[in-house]
Amino acid sequence: MLTLEQKNQFSEILEELGKTLDITKDQYEAAVKSYKYVGEWLSQNDSPLANYSPEILPQGSFLLQTMIRPIHEDDELDIDLVCKLEKIQATWTQFALKKLVGDRLKANSILTRLLKLPDGRRCWTLQYAESAKFHLDVLPSVVATGYRTILEKAFSATELSDTNILGIRITDKNTPNYTTSSNLHEWLKSNPFGYAIWFQDRCKILTRELRMMSEAIQPVPKYQTDKLPLQRVVQILKRHRNMMFNGNEHKPISIIITTLASRAYGKETDVIDALTNVVSKMRSHISDTNPFTGATEKWVSNPVHAEENFADKWKEFPIRKTNFYKWLDAVELDVKNIVAQQGKGLQFISESMVKPFGKDVITKAFSNYGANQLKKRESGALKMAAGTGILGSVGSTVKGHNFHGK
Numbered sequence: 001m002l003t004l005e006q007k008n009q010f011s012e013i014l015e016e017l018g019k020t021l022d023i024t025k026d027q028y029e030a031a032v033k034s035y036k037y038v039g040e041w042l043s044q045n046d047s048p049l050a051n052y053s054p055e056i057l058p059q060g061s062f063l064l065q066t067m068i069r070p071i072h073e074d075d076e077l078d079i080d081l082v083c084k085l086e087k088i089q090a091t092w093t094q095f096a097l098k099k100l101v102g103d104r105l106k107a108n109s110i111l112t113r114l115l116k117l118p119d120g121r122r123c124w125t126l127q128y129a130e131s132a133k134f135h136l137d138v139l140p141s142v143v144a145t146g147y148r149t150i151l152e153k154a155f156s157a158t159e160l161s162d163t164n165i166l167g168i169r170i171t172d173k174n175t176p177n178y179t180t181s182s183n184l185h186e187w188l189k190s191n192p193f194g195y196a197i198w199f200q201d202r203c204k205i206l207t208r209e210l211r212m213m214s215e216a217i218q219p220v221p222k223y224q225t226d227k228l229p230l231q232r233v234v235q236i237l238k239r240h241r242n243m244m245f246n247g248n249e250h251k252p253i254s255i256i257i258t259t260l261a262s263r264a265y266g267k268e269t270d271v272i273d274a275l276t277n278v279v280s281k282m283r284s285h286i287s288d289t290n291p292f293t294g295a296t297e298k299w300v301s302n303p304v305h306a307e308e309n310f311a312d313k314w315k316e317f318p319i320r321k322t323n324f325y326k327w328l329d330a331v332e333l334d335v336k337n338i339v340a341q342q343g344k345g346l347q348f349i350s351e352s353m354v355k356p357f358g359k360d361v362i363t364k365a366f367s368n369y370g371a372n373q374l375k376k377r378e379s380g381a382l383k384m385a386a387g388t389g390i391l392g393s394v395g396s397t398v399k400g401h402n403f404h405g406k
Helices: 004-021 026-042 060-064 094-106 147-156 194-205 207-216 229-244 254-264 271-285 318-340 346-357 359-379
Strands: 057-058 077-086 126-129 133-145 169-170 186-188 287-289 296-297 304-310
Touching: 004 229, 004 271, 004 346, 004 359, 026 057, 026 077, 026 094, 026 133, 026 186, 060 194, 060 229, 060 254, 077 194, 094 126, 094 133, 147 194, 194 229, 194 254, 194 271, 194 304, 229 254, 229 271, 229 346, 254 271, 287 318, 318 346, 346 359
Parallel strands: 077 133
Antiparallel strands: 057 077, 126 133, 133 169, 169 186, 287 296
């Protein structure tokens, strides 16, 4: 069992690791500026889409504020977006809707140069300049009338609301009726914003943190350096995954990691408790049975669309199930090993974190942690716990050095 002082020290270190994994404010603002431009172009008065209230909204890790930097500096950030449209023509098929969005993008001299062709299974992809190091995946979708107002009310609610109303219908080339059906009920359903609200509810602990989360998860979220414990845990787990499966297309997918971590999270208020608890309980939230048919299969249900199994591809690609359990085994072992170094000192903790998370980010995280400790010492806020020698906020004040021989 870790003492309070040990937990505080570990949580500060993991917080610095999370900050090191955060994308930069410049990257964040560049992405927001880019997708706002796309939305403005789609909604201009002369746009064929203008009558359908087009708007670009972020989804996925960008919205949840759990995005992390890629391992290699030259790798790109993947920004997932929804292009929402209301009151579309009753005769439009998925193919027609996607083509209209694509044609409008192609009509812009800047965007047509960025457009990756052919289009993807569900999205149009805008590949930004090499220096920007990100691309935008734009998913055409159909939403309820007045969707933006519904969305804002749902995000600002103090309690988890009914998320079904936030469901959207999306385009997908792999559906058999892609070019033929104009019946929206036959299109694939998704609920990225309902999921975000569920994640917000799982994250919240106290009133202050609820307010912070409400500010973080909005249709156009603000860049935040402060994160809640669950957000940091998800970032740390995704980094571990990336280090273990660098470049492997069959690596564990982020939506399964995020969902299992959120379900396992026990509202711990510090990152180390949250991480150790989540890692020890994630596998218990994977079902062995299809809840609708009773068939034996691995099942990770979408919390806002129970019929969707996030692990559905494990049957088609068994290597993905194998890799996921390999990753679970590895992250459990690595977290236990890191915690076990607590009594040996910071050097041993640091060394135990290099392989799972990468030398560069660990070096930077511990450097920032040391700088923070120095600032506390100089301000008189740094204390030493009796009998442990651990520096933190509890114990006797550690006097600062003035370097003047006094």
